[in-house]
Amino acid sequence: MGGVKLFHPDSWTLFNSIGNLDRVSSSQVAVGIDQRFGIKELSTYALSHVFHQTKGSLGYGISRYGGELFNQHLLSLGGATTKGILSFGAKAEWMQTRIEGFGTGNAFLLSLGGVAELGPKFFLGSQISNLTQARISKNSSISLPTSILLGLKYLASPEVEIHSEVEKELSTPPLFKAGVQYKLGEWLLLRTGMQSNPARINFGLGIRKSSFGADYAYGQTSALGRSHHMSLYLEF
Amino acid sequence: MRCWLLAFGILCSFGATAQQKTISGSTIEQVIERLFSIQEEDLDRELLAEVFFELYQNPIDLNQASTEELLATYLLSPSQVQAIQAYKLENGRLLSLYELQAIPGFDLATIELLLPFLRTEEEVKKTKPFLTRLLEEENAYLLLRHRQTWEKRQGYANRDTSANLAPGKYLGSPSDFFFKFRIQHPKDFSLGFLLEKDPGEQITWNPKTKQYGADFTSFHFTRYRLGKWKTITLGDYQASFGQGLVFGAGYHFGKGSETITSVRRSSIGLRPYTASLESGFFRGMGLSRQFQRWNTSILLSSSPRDGNLLSTSEGVPGQEAFFTGFSSSGMHRTSSELARKHQLQETSLGWNIQYTPKEDTWALGWNSLYTQFNFPIKKDPNLYNTYDFQGQSNQVHSIYTHYLWKNFNFFGEWAMSKSLGQGRVIGWVSSLHKNVDLSFLWRKYDRDFQSFYSTAFSENSSPINEQGIYLGIQFKPLPHLKINAYFDQFSFPWLKYRVYAPSKGKEMMINLTFQPNKQVVSSLQFRKEQKERNLADEGLPSTPYHLAPITKTNLSAFVEIQALPYLQLRSRMLWNQVQLPSHRTQGWMMVQEATLERNKWQLSGRVALFDAPTYDNRLYAVEKNVWSTFSIPSFFGRGTRKYLLLHYKVSEKVNIYFRWARTSYLDRDRISSGAQAIDGKHQTDTSLVLRVYFN
Numbered sequence: 001m002g003g004v005k006l007f008h009p010d011s012w013t014l015f016n017s018i019g020n021l022d023r024v025s026s027s028q029v030a031v032g033i034d035q036r037f038g039i040k041e042l043s044t045y046a047l048s049h050v051f052h053q054t055k056g057s058l059g060y061g062i063s064r065y066g067g068e069l070f071n072q073h074l075l076s077l078g079g080a081t082t083k084g085i086l087s088f089g090a091k092a093e094w095m096q097t098r099i100e101g102f103g104t105g106n107a108f109l110l111s112l113g114g115v116a117e118l119g120p121k122f123f124l125g126s127q128i129s130n131l132t133q134a135r136i137s138k139n140s141s142i143s144l145p146t147s148i149l150l151g152l153k154y155l156a157s158p159e160v161e162i163h164s165e166v167e168k169e170l171s172t173p174p175l176f177k178a179g180v181q182y183k184l185g186e187w188l189l190l191r192t193g194m195q196s197n198p199a200r201i202n203f204g205l206g207i208r209k210s211s212f213g214a215d216y217a218y219g220q221t222s223a224l225g226r227s228h229h230m231s232l233y234l235e236f
Numbered sequence: 237m238r239c240w241l242l243a244f245g246i247l248c249s250f251g252a253t254a255q256q257k258t259i260s261g262s263t264i265e266q267v268i269e270r271l272f273s274i275q276e277e278d279l280d281r282e283l284l285a286e287v288f289f290e291l292y293q294n295p296i297d298l299n300q301a302s303t304e305e306l307l308a309t310y311l312l313s314p315s316q317v318q319a320i321q322a323y324k325l326e327n328g329r330l331l332s333l334y335e336l337q338a339i340p341g342f343d344l345a346t347i348e349l350l351l352p353f354l355r356t357e358e359e360v361k362k363t364k365p366f367l368t369r370l371l372e373e374e375n376a377y378l379l380l381r382h383r384q385t386w387e388k389r390q391g392y393a394n395r396d397t398s399a400n401l402a403p404g405k406y407l408g409s410p411s412d413f414f415f416k417f418r419i420q421h422p423k424d425f426s427l428g429f430l431l432e433k434d435p436g437e438q439i440t441w442n443p444k445t446k447q448y449g450a451d452f453t454s455f456h457f458t459r460y461r462l463g464k465w466k467t468i469t470l471g472d473y474q475a476s477f478g479q480g481l482v483f484g485a486g487y488h489f490g491k492g493s494e495t496i497t498s499v500r501r502s503s504i505g506l507r508p509y510t511a512s513l514e515s516g517f518f519r520g521m522g523l524s525r526q527f528q529r530w531n532t533s534i535l536l537s538s539s540p541r542d543g544n545l546l547s548t549s550e551g552v553p554g555q556e557a558f559f560t561g562f563s564s565s566g567m568h569r570t571s572s573e574l575a576r577k578h579q580l581q582e583t584s585l586g587w588n589i590q591y592t593p594k595e596d597t598w599a600l601g602w603n604s605l606y607t608q609f610n611f612p613i614k615k616d617p618n619l620y621n622t623y624d625f626q627g628q629s630n631q632v633h634s635i636y637t638h639y640l641w642k643n644f645n646f647f648g649e650w651a652m653s654k655s656l657g658q659g660r661v662i663g664w665v666s667s668l669h670k671n672v673d674l675s676f677l678w679r680k681y682d683r684d685f686q687s688f689y690s691t692a693f694s695e696n697s698s699p700i701n702e703q704g705i706y707l708g709i710q711f712k713p714l715p716h717l718k719i720n721a722y723f724d725q726f727s728f729p730w731l732k733y734r735v736y737a738p739s740k741g742k743e744m745m746i747n748l749t750f751q752p753n754k755q756v757v758s759s760l761q762f763r764k765e766q767k768e769r770n771l772a773d774e775g776l777p778s779t780p781y782h783l784a785p786i787t788k789t790n791l792s793a794f795v796e797i798q799a800l801p802y803l804q805l806r807s808r809m810l811w812n813q814v815q816l817p818s819h820r821t822q823g824w825m826m827v828q829e830a831t832l833e834r835n836k837w838q839l840s841g842r843v844a845l846f847d848a849p850t851y852d853n854r855l856y857a858v859e860k861n862v863w864s865t866f867s868i869p870s871f872f873g874r875g876t877r878k879y880l881l882l883h884y885k886v887s888e889k890v891n892i893y894f895r896w897a898r899t900s901y902l903d904r905d906r907i908s909s910g911a912q913a914i915d916g917k918h919q920t921d922t923s924l925v926l927r928v929y930f931n
Contacts, residue, residue: 121713154713160668162711176744178721180709182668192676194707194723199742201705201725220705222725222740 001179001217002193002202004163006125006151007115010213010233011050014059014078017127017149018089019113021080022057024050025235032215032231037224041067048076056081057089069100080113088114095144097136105137107144123153125165145169159183163193173197191217198223211235267311267349268866269858283486285866286511288353293375294422295355299329303596303640308502310489311350313710314645315667316341330356341670343715345751362424369424374931376419379864383412383923384435391436391569391911404911406436406569413439413450414512416864426458432512436569446540446578451568454517456508466531467524472509472517475535475689476501477588478636479649479661481699482603484691486516491695493747493761495708495720499675499693500638500647500665503590503601506533514566515541516689518584529593535586535605540578542566545611559613570911581610598639603651606631607688620731623657623684623701630654632687643667649692657684659699661692663706675708675722683730695741701730716753721746734770736781741767755798763790771817787815788852804831814852823848825855825871838883848872862893862925875901875917889929897921 005016011030013020029049036042048061061076073096080089093109113127130146151165164178179193179202189206204217213233220226268285296309298320306317319339324330333356336342362369391406413433420426431450433439441448456471476485480501489498506524509517518537525532542564547557559580568577590601612628615621634651648662663677677693683701692699693706704726712718727740743765750758768783791811799805808827813820829842840860848855854872860881861867871877879897886892898920901907907914 154711156669156672156711156713160672162672162709162713178709178723180668180672180674182674192674192707194725194744196723196742196744199723199725201707201723220725222727222742 001163001181001191001204002177002195002200004151004165004177004179004193006113006127006149006165007123007153007161007163011048011059011061012046012231014048014050014061014076014091015046015063015074017113017115017125018078018080018091018111019087019115019125019127021050021059021078021089022052022082022087023115024052024057027052028233028235030231030233032229034227034229036227037221038226041070043067070098072097078111085117086114087116088112095134105135105140107134107136108132109134109144113149121155123155125149125151125153143170145171189215204229267353282513282866283511283516284488287486289864290507290510291353293420295353297422298333298354298356299324304502304592304599307497307500307645308504309353310487310494310497310502311353313341313496313667313673314665315643315670315673316346318643318667319670332356344754345757348754366425369421370419370427372931373419373421374929375421376929376931377417378926378928378930379414379416379418380926381412381414381416381862381865381923383414383921384410385914386920386922387907387914387916387918389436389908389911390913390915404570404572406911407571407574408433408436408438408569410435415450416510418510423460425460426456426508428454428456428508428510430454430510430512434567434569436567447568452512452514452566454509454512456510458506458508464526465523466526467506467522467533469506469508469522470520472519473506473522473535474509474517475506475522475533475586475588476504477533477590477603478503478601478634479647480692481636481649481651481659481661481690482605482632482634482687483586483588484689486511486691488691489693491706491722491724491743491745493720493745493749493759495722495745495747496665496673496675496710499663499677499706499708500645501692503588503599503636505531506535515562515564518586520584529591531588531590531592533588535584535588537582537584537586539582539584541580541582542568542576542578543580543613544576545579557611559609559611561613561615583608583610597641598637600637601635603634603636604631605633605687605689620733620736623655623682623730625655625686625688630686630688632690634659651685651687653684653686655684655686657682657686657700659685659687659690659692663693671713672711673709675706677706679704679706695724695726695743696728696732701728701732703727703729716751718749718751719746720749735768735783736770737768737783739768739783741765741785756796758795759793761790761792761794764788784817786852787813789813789815802833804833805829806831808857810855810857812848812853812855814850816852821849821853823850823853823855823872825857827857829860831860836885840879840881842877842879844871844877845875846871846877847874859897860895862895862923863891863927865923865925871899873901874903875899891925891927893923893925893927895921895923897923 007020009023011028027050031047034044044063044065046063050057050059056079058079063074065072075094076091078089078091080087091111095107095109096104098104110131111129112131115123115125118124127149130144133146134144136142136144147167147169149165149167154162159182161181167175176196179191182190184190187207187209191204193202198221200219200221202217202219206215207213211234215231217229267288291309296305303317303321306312319341323339333351333354336347392410412435416430418428432452433450437451439450454472456473458469460467462468474485475483476487477483480487487501506522518535519539520537523534541562543559543562545557545559563576568574584605584607586605588601588603590599592599608629614626615624632651632653634649636649638647644664644666646664651659659681661679665675667673679693680703681699685700690699694702695704696702704724706724708722710720722745724743729738745763747759747761766785766787769786770781771784793809796806806829810825812823825844825846827844831840846855851872854870856868856870859867877899879895881895884892898918900918905917907919
């Protein structure tokens with residue numbers, strides 16, 4: 001869906017949009033892989049697990065990006081709750097960056113997010129990532145990206161969702177993303193979306209069958225090539 | 237100027253008291269502006285305007301129309317077409333267009349827009365003999381148009397010493413004459429004849445230059461539904477089958493604020509050519525016949541084209557005369573332009589076979605077109621045109637299909653030209669919900685895909701050397717708010733004119749249309765396009781060209797208010813920014829327009845200011861014009877643009893239109909360049925149209 005993050009009610013929201021964490025319908029665990037431009041060293045592997053309770057939701061997740069020479073591990077722990085029309089949450093992350101020959105850096109990141117139900121058809125979401133402007137390591141002057149994400153979701157019908165988001169990272173121009181999800185029949189989800197810079201178009205499909213789910217997305221980035229994204233879910 | 241107005245006033249004072257026969261041509265211009273407006277496009281919209289003009293004169297019968305015919309109007313979204321068809325199945329025929337309000341997905345604003353193009357009346361049976369029908373047809377008119385720029389252009393200078401005119405001088409007068417005769421009845425017949433003389437062209441009888449009176453003459457006679465014959469057309473015509481890779485018929489929409497209906501092309505078939513553009517049509521005979529579920533069409537054509545014939549020294553064996561390329565401007569003002577006129581003869585043979593099953597949910601078709609020229613074409617060799625058409629003959633073949641599955645309408649066409657270059661288009665339009673429509677199109681045109689009559693979806697002006705993905709959406713999140721958006725990502729694998737390396741680009745647009753009530757329409761449009769282009773010459777002759785991305789951003793706001801029953805106000809603001817690697821420039825245009833309607837009079841006036849520092853910042857604004865004339869002039873520099881347009885209904889059958897327009901520049905003393913140059917700050921144009929219905 002063009003990489004829109006804010007409103008997906010699955011356990012990946014722990015990484016993507018912490019304010020949405022309490023909008024998952026049940027506890028679930030998911031594993032996923034992202035493969036970019038046919039280069040093994042640009043892949044991400046991740047796992048996330050969310051416990052959904054009446055008072056709120058809690059989740060943890062772990063992901064690894066990179067290859068032998070450069071890699072990053074991320075450990076996330078977050079929680080969220082819902083009051084009236086507003087869901088909000090916070091998350092703490094520990095990120096380890098390892099560069100062969102340079103050593104290892106550790107960083108602690110804090111993020112906040114929220115999703116508000118403006119009406120039966122409109123949702124507003126926001127997330128502030130890396131609030132503390134943490135650096136890659138104590139000994140480095142390079143900051144990890146701090147970004148603010150703002151978005152709107154329009155629920156045209158129970159079958160059709162339109163998402164749009166603007167993401168501004170401190171050091172890059174704003175990124176516009178939009179996507180559409182269409183539920184075809186009982187268990188098939190079709191998705192498409194775009195992202196402005198670098199320009200990318202995505203197509204995806206998802207399967208939701210009782211407590212099991214799977215998603216696949218294909219991305220076409222004009223200058224760089226193709227990317228593939230897959231994940232599996234189990235609800236309980 | 238004053239004498240024109242005076243003469244006009246005298247003419248008008250003889251007005252009779254009769255009801256208006258047709259709505260003024262301005263509705264078409266409004267529809268085109270609303271549906272397809274984009275702030276910056278070099279496309280010639282005249283052909284597209286003509287298409288809607290045709291539809292306007294032959295409204296589609298909602299009760300009779302098939303799904304394909306309704307989609308072919310390009311005005312209805314797939315969900316609206318499906319809703320109409322479902323409603324007809326359930327409730328029988330529609331009695332009035334206002335019954336559309338009962339169908340989900342139609343509001344009054346949409347219906348108002350559609351009104352001129354649709355109808356519901358019962359079709360009259362062809363009981364009378366053809367000649368009687370022809371003579372009694374009400375939709376028969378004569379149109380006379382005169383246009384002129386009153387400031388003298390350089391090309392007209394030194395007319396006194398006409399004995400020895402320089403080759404660059406215009407031979408004719410600066411006036412532009414147009415005459416059209418048309419008589420037609422939907423799904424029965426059409427007969428038309430037109431003559432045109434462009435400014436600077438002569439009216440002479442000179443068989444040597446193949447000119448017999450006016451510079452451009454066009455004629456057609458078409459019969460529809462003659463027994464098993466669906467269409468028989470003689471004279472000038474166009475053809476549209478499949479997605480337009482072989483037969484495109486002027487449906488060159490480009491990308492606009494309409495993001496759904498214009499993505500998929502419909503097989504409209506053979507239609508008479510009625511525009512005054514002097515290329516892009518067939519001249520000869522076209523036949524279309526129905527064999528049960530099969531529809532077969534044959535196209536025969538032999539038409540003259542303009543080109544520069546280079547004859548090598550006679551008698552040298554192995555050396556033959558050849559053309560350096562086509563010229564499609566249709567301008568024959570100077571002796572050198574006249575020397576190119578109709579030098580090339582193009583002979584074409586084409587056909588189409590289409591199968592449509594009874595349930596009308598899919599179709600499969602085959603297109604072929606053979607083209608032969610009397611001399612070969614050899615372009616000046618340049619790296620960027622290496623894969624352009626060369627030679628004496630071409631052929632292009634394609635298969636196409638469309639398939640309706642649930643709420644998804646899939647379509648595709650695959651074509652190959654003689655060069656073995658291929659063109660492919662695949663896409664779908666779908667209604668996910670009554671308020672949400674989505675479109676998708678993927679295209680890949682090889683650098684040597686050569687098709688002369690193609691208008692398939694493309695970023696380039698013709699479908700060659702391009703690959704891309706387009707994604708479009710239209711949705712109505714609130715009852716009065718419509719949002720259209722598209723995103724297009726494309727690349728050009730081979731060099732292009734002014735782009736001397738493979739390049740890529742992207743484009744996005746979002747348009748919000750807000751219509752709080754019947755009296756007010758407003759819209760806000762944002763568009764951003766990034767493409768690569770050769771960097772300006774750095775002054776070092778030996779350095780190779782470098783490409784750099786050029787980013788163009790456009791913003792436009794538009795409000796139309798029916799302030800009083802007889803007074804309509806329109807305001808428009810245009811802004812653009814061009815970002816080059818070294819610097820950025822911004823252009824502005826503010827437009828205010830008012831239209832007053834009183835009894836038999838309609839008066840429109842506009843004042844606009846423009847301030848655009850470079851040609852890249854040029855601004856396009858749709859203007860109201862005299863009947864059957866369409867214009868989107870572009871402006872750059874600093875100055876004002878004004879016009880007055882008067883429409884007077886002399887009687888039920890006689891209408892007069894007069895338009896006076898003036899552009900005044902603050903930043904220059906010379907307008908345009910070369911033979912077109914005007915010494916002065918002002919350019920004044922007038923247009924006068926007389927239209928007479930004679931039944």
